[in-house]
Amino acid sequence: MSVTLEQIEHLHRRFKQISGDQPTIRKESFDRIPDLEFNPIRSKIVRAFFDKRNLRQAPDGLADEINFEDFLTIMSYFRPIEMNMDEEQLDHFRKEKLKCETSQETPAQGSPVFEGGLHRHPAPPALSLIPYICILFHMYDSDNDGKITLQEYRKVVEELLSRNPHLEKESARSIADGAMMEAASICVGQMEPDQVYEGITFEDFLKMWQGIDIDTKMHVRFLNMEPIAHCH
């Protein structure tokens, strides 16, 4: 299942709504979506739209404004998983991703997500989710050093929990610490006394997702174009 013309048309309409009939979207444009207001990680999500890593333009930096094509690129991350994506291709994709994460190379040409073949092999869940995991990773790794440091992690957790008015920052922070520790123990195992776990790399990040059967949790299609857009 790929993005159909119809879907693109729908997205284009939506794009124009958000941009106010401009050719590009700026960050402020997202303020026009009232429902987004309550999202605790709103700023991070909006930022993801302008992240050049997600846009596959540059390994670094933020775009000021995005056009429709960029918008589509981001949205395409959230298409239903190519369940029939071949394992090799996924593996290939993963390697590409790893390469671009670890050695800061330019991202692979084209869009690996779209390369999903038509082979009928159910892919292992962890692999088929890589596009989403990528976005998530980029969201966490705000300074783009290929690592989610404790600082970054804490910020995210704080934001995530910010909807609960009773929770203090302290607890959010300690949760982040706990999570970091957990990550360290998953990825490094037993730590040497003087060993320092600097942060979660993309590889570690993937490792943590292993065995998480997230696609059973996603029982809805991400981009279901059937319902008519509700205009605000």
Add this chain to the structure above:
Amino acid sequence: MRQVPLAEGLLVLPAALAQEKSSGDHTAVSGPHFFQIVSFKWDHVQEPYIIALWILVASLAKIVFHLSHKVTRVVPESALLIVLGLFLGGIVWAADHIASFTLTPNVFFFYLLPPIVLDAGYFMPNKLFFGNLGTILLYAVIGTVWNAATTGMSLYGVYLSGIMGQLDIGLLDFLLFGSLIAAVDPVAVLAVFEEVHVNEVLFIIVFGESLLNDAVTVVLYNVFDSFVAMGADNVTGVDCVKGIVSFFVVSLGGTFVGIVFAFLLSLVTRFTKHVRIIEPGFVFVISYLSYLTAEMLSLSAILAITFCGVCCQKYVKANICDQSSTTVRYTMKMLASGSETIIFMFLGISAVNPDIWTWNTAFILLTLVFISVYRVIGVVIQTWVLNHYRVVQLEIIDQVVMSYGGLRGAVAFALVALLDEKKVKEKNLFVSTTIIVVFFTVIFQGLTIKPLVHWLKVKRSEHREPKLNEKLHGRAFDHILSAVEDISGQIGHNYLRDKWSNFDRKILSKVLMRRSAQKSRDQILNIFHQLNLKDAISYVAEGERRGSLAFIRSSSTDNMVNVDFSTPRPSTVEASVSCLLREKASSVCLDMQALEQRRKSIRDTEDTVTHHTLQQYLYKPRQEHIHLYSRHEIIQNEDEKQDKEIFHRTMRKRLESFKSTKLGINQPKKLNKSHKRDRGQKRRNSNAIPNGKIPSENPVQDFTLKEKDVEFSDPEENYESLHMDKGVDFLANVTKQNCTDATSGIDNPAFSADDDQSIYMKFPPWLSDEDSVVPSQRARVQLPYSPNNFRRLTPFRLSNKSVDSFLLADGPEERPRAFLPETTHM
């Protein structure tokens, strides 16, 4: 004279009077005219006695089944129970040739079914359930109607062809039979699928279908039952329309009743703070009332109690204290599992009754064929439709399991037993067919489904520890998805869930949840809390395993305060660990009130334990003397007395501690009161502590201290003082141990300087620099256990450096907080 025991004499006074003559004979007398010390009144107790016996037999049978792992791994318990029932039924039949024990619809629907369904609802994984609700509803409604219609029609068609011979039966009877045999049975599905462990989505679809199709079954059954009663000729189109309307009334009405009662239940549990002991009762009684109310209004009772459980679980679990929560959990499981056992056994027993057997090979075989075939066809068609709308496609394999998992069970049997023989002439044929179908699906399909699942390599569900990262990412993901739906401008599942959770947070939770519970009600927090708990418990357990029992014992009650054990004694640590491991998900109560109360109770036990020691070791401050005792006696040589007392006590204590160090025995905590009292003053003085002769820091001690520090910094709530007391308590022990160990090198402790000791006593280490902590000698040898399996704690315990690397950002003063947050205490 004769000796009539008082109680009996009072009870049977008239009888005793009448019995005047036969004095002295206590046993041989029988008959109404004599007083009996012992009488055999079987008739009096017969009914409850038999019930209790059956329950006992069923439970014992369960034990026996599980003696052999080989058997239970291959054969599902339900099948074994049916066979056992057949066997027992045979014995009973051989004994008195009457089928005296059968599964009556009344007992089944009123007593056996509700616990099972309530259990299912109360522990329903809500997110999964509502996420797949559309799919479940389709299967439950359309699928059941399809099954009922096709099975009934096809049987009628075959009947017309004459294979079945002559039966007094019409189309409506066939449809009635179809409607009762069509529904997948929740009891059977649960019993079999719980042992198979297919993946969650598959399970929830099959199981949800079996629960929700009740409304359809009830409606179809009632409609056709009344149609049969009216006679085929009198059924008009209006009646059919009424039937369809009644479906909506029954299902939505049942759901509504359930939700109303769930609301009520949540509201009630919000105010049970002072009646903790009957808290669990509310859960059962109110849910049961929802069932009965729905039954009374002839709505779908199963739907009512299911939704009551589903809707209330979040609020109830937050409101009730965790002892109650444990009680509810275990009681519910016990009732459900007991009911299930009894149901299957009695299904077997009920079958041993020649009166109900009417054999019609064609009818029975064809029924079996039709229900299987139409189930498969129905599933395939519906899945084909559904797959257009689902992200996670239902694969062929899933469809096979779903079709194969269409087990029929006791609901069908109870419904068929309800039929009126006068109206439905071939009731016995229906009954026997239903029994065969139930036995076939439960035994044959139940037996083969496991190998099938293996052979098809169906994705299995894995039991995994909850991971903090997983939860965090999952949460982030949910937000991203709903944001994307917002941005792309569509109303999807995530959009709705987001709106719902907003509504829930803003209004529902405020109304239905205790204020203290609202605070801590966050899944991520929950998981975090649980993980912390687990670590702490394994930390203690590991300590115990490594043999430093003294450490454990000395900190017994304090450990509990930190760790929130539900068991008050350290000796049951193992038990609570396994408890915790077993419970696995959620439901750790973070209720302030509960904790406070528990703390109180812990304190009580602790008080009794330490009372003696306090008496022994604490010399009473003068003011208290003045208060408590008459002045006149004490005023004279008070100083002298006190000095003497101090001397004696110190000496005794030293000797004791010296002994205990040698023997590895630790004294109960002492000095806690005085520590508490003097805390403020000591804090002021704490800088003055000489720490010259103190060995370098020890990670374990360090760790404990941090934990404590957090407690001190806990700014919350008014039980802080209690809390502090605990912390002080514990540290007093540490101190105690430290100093005893420090002095133990000296042959005769009495020779050591007095002030040496008192310095330590006065200035507990948590007030001083961390470096000043004295690790006990024993601790140096045994305590720094850093077992490999403590994942979260490991970095702390193994190395301070790696911890530093995490926390450097905040500077050293943040260190203590970073580890154990106040959430632990909430």
